[in-house]
Amino acid sequence: MKKIKIAPSILSADFSKMGQEIADITAAGADVIHLDVMDGSFVRNLSFGPKLIKECRPYSKAVFDAHLMIVNPWKYIPQFADAGADIITVHHEACGPMLKETLRMIKSLGVKCGAVINPNTDVKEIEHVIDDIDMLLLMSVYPGFGGQKFIPEVLTKIEQAAKLIEKTGKDIDLEIDGGINKENIKLVKDAGANVIVAGSTVFNEPDRAAIIKYLREV
Numbered sequence: 594m595k596k597i598k599i600a601p602s603i604l605s606a607d608f609s610k611m612g613q614e615i616a617d618i619t620a621a622g623a624d625v626i627h628l629d630v631m632d633g634s635f636v637r638n639l640s641f642g643p644k645l646i647k648e649c650r651p652y653s654k655a656v657f658d659a660h661l662m663i664v665n666p667w668k669y670i671p672q673f674a675d676a677g678a679d680i681i682t683v684h685h686e687a688c689g690p691m692l693k694e695t696l697r698m699i700k701s702l703g704v705k706c707g708a709v710i711n712p713n714t715d716v717k718e719i720e721h722v723i724d725d726i727d728m729l730l731l732m733s734v735y736p737g738f739g740g741q742k743f744i745p746e747v748l749t750k751i752e753q754a755a756k757l758i759e760k761t762g763k764d765i766d767l768e769i770d771g772g773i774n775k776e777n778i779k780l781v782k783d784a785g786a787n788v789i790v791a792g793s794t795v796f797n798e799p800d801r802a803a804i805i806k807y808l809r810e811v
Contacts, residue, residue, distance in 0.1 A: 595787040599805050600625035600658060600768070604640060605792035611645065612652040618795065619653040621802040622809070626655050627770070627790045628678070629736075632663040635687050636737035643669070643676035650677035658728075660709065660770070662736050663687065667695045674702040682707035682730050682768075685718055696725045707768070711735060712744050716753045723761055728788065729754055733781070734771030743772030748784045755785025778808050 601623050606614040615626055626649075631640040646659065659678035663669065666683045673681055681699045685708055688695050692708065699706035707728035708719045712735060719729065731750055734741035751769060758765045768788035769781045778789065789808055798804040 595764075595766070597782065597809050598624035598656075598766070598788045599795075599808050600627040600788055600790045601795040601801075601805070602627040602629055602770070602790050602792035604629045605796040607796075608641075612649050614796070615649050616652040618801055618805070619655045622805040623655055623795075625658050625788060626653055627792075628657060628659045630659060630661050630663060630673070631737065635664045635684070636662045638737045643672040646673065646678060647676035656680065658682065658707075658768075660730065661687075667691060667698055670695070670698055671702060674699070674704045678704060680705035680707055680728060682709050682728060684709045684711070684736075685714060686711055692719075693722050693725060696722055700725075707766075712747055712750075712771075716750055716757060720757065723757055723765070724763070726765060728766040728768055729758065730768040730770060730788075731786070732771050733769055733773070736771075741772050743774070743777050745777075745780075747771075748780060751781060751784035751786050758785075773808075775804075775807065775811070779811055782811075 601618045631638045633639040656679045659673045659681045696706045705727040708726050709730040711732050733743050733747040766788045767786050769786040770790035773791045774794045
């Protein structure tokens, strides 16, 4: 069994005190800080860029997971690596034929890399890069906004992705992002996901340590 890692998404945090929010969830037991970077083009929303990540880096020693929902991500990868991201994930849908090259660029900067696919993208689309990645991220909502409902059909894709990873014999994390809550967390873990992104489910709880513990152990 892979270690279960809880990755609160700061998209649901209070942006007016982001450093403190990140420090708080780290103290509450978060393994990973999930950083949703959106450009208003690849997705219909804007969030933040490398400057915020760099300024928040001193507030936590947890893994910083930069999820780039942007067009032409290869143009900006050096800035996110310099900002302190420990892993950078890029979308198959944004990279197209440049996916493998983009992943190798990330690795060349001494940062772990991951591939991401949307709910309507088949797992087979990333089979050609499975040996290049440290993490595979499956979206269980269409990216762009927090607070969306989990798409249950993605459970089958989690199972498919878990089998694909198992065949490699490598230590590749399987991350799930979108609509994860206390009601569906066991389903996604049973399907094979071990890195659980949760935004409002964590940040809306008064006792963040308790909810992180619940999500990890349920």
